[in-house]
Amino acid sequence: MHPGTGRGLQMLNMLKTKSIYILFVLLSSGFTMTSGAQAQNLTVAMATPMQVEGAGKSPMGWIDFCKSHAADCDVKPAKPTKVRLTAARLSELDGINRKVNAAIQPVTDQELYGVEEKWTYPVDKGDCEDYVLLKRRMLMDAGWPRQALLITVVRDLKGDGHAVLTVVTDRGDYALDNQAEDVKPWFDTGYTYIKRQSQVDPNVWVLLGDGIGPVGVAAAP
CATH class of the missing domain: 3.10.620.30 (C8orf32 fold)
Incomplete structure (x- = not known):
């Protein structure tokens, strides 16, 4: 195996892991904001x-x-x-x-x-x-x-x-x-x-x- 191939694969895996993590954070943030707004509206309506x-x-x-x-x-x-x-x-x-x-x-x-x-x-x-x-x-x-x-x-x-x-x-x-x-x-x-x-x-x-x-x-x- 070429000595640079291992380092390249390692970097690629790191980038994939980081991208997945960022995507997860974005999706989680978006979901939380939407759910939070919906829950707030529901609570206000029900509590009137x-x-x-x-x-x-x-x-x-x-x-x-x-x-x-x-x-x-x-x-x-x-x-x-x-x-x-x-x-x-x-x-x-x-x-x-x-x-x-x-x-x-x-x-x-x-x-x-x-x-x-x-x-x-x-x-x-x-x-x-x-x-x-x-x-x-x-x-x-x-x-x-x-x-x-x-x-x-x-x-x-x-x-x-x-x-x-x-x-x-x-x-x-x-x-x-x-x-x-x-x-x-x-x-x-x-x-x-x-x-x-x-x-x-x-x-x-x-x-x-x-x-x-x-x-x-x-x-x-």
């Missing part, structure tokens, strides 16, 4: 909470509910909390939402009780607030904190008054809805959010950002 704009009036349905379910309303103020949303917990939300939706037949209060508005725990029939109350109780029985489970008044896609259960998590606010099987981030429902319970005290209600603009909507029952 509802905007609380001020104090609101308690719905008459809740006030009447408290008269017959005093133990559910006679609670001490508590520190706001966010549930750490894991895959298992999201699955639990989804399961309870689907279970209640399947078990309760939707009927109006007028049809069921002969009154315009009545909030109560349903047995086999009820309207939107009844679904919400049952889901809320089931989640609290399962160990979810009351401060993160908020009855929320909205306008649905038809513009009608409606209620969903808002769950406050470290990944944003989610909505459990009797008009949808999937548990969704609140802004994916397409609803106009009016007001909801305060995290501190369920007997105190707060206006939400969506409810400030439309005329008359903020005072919806």
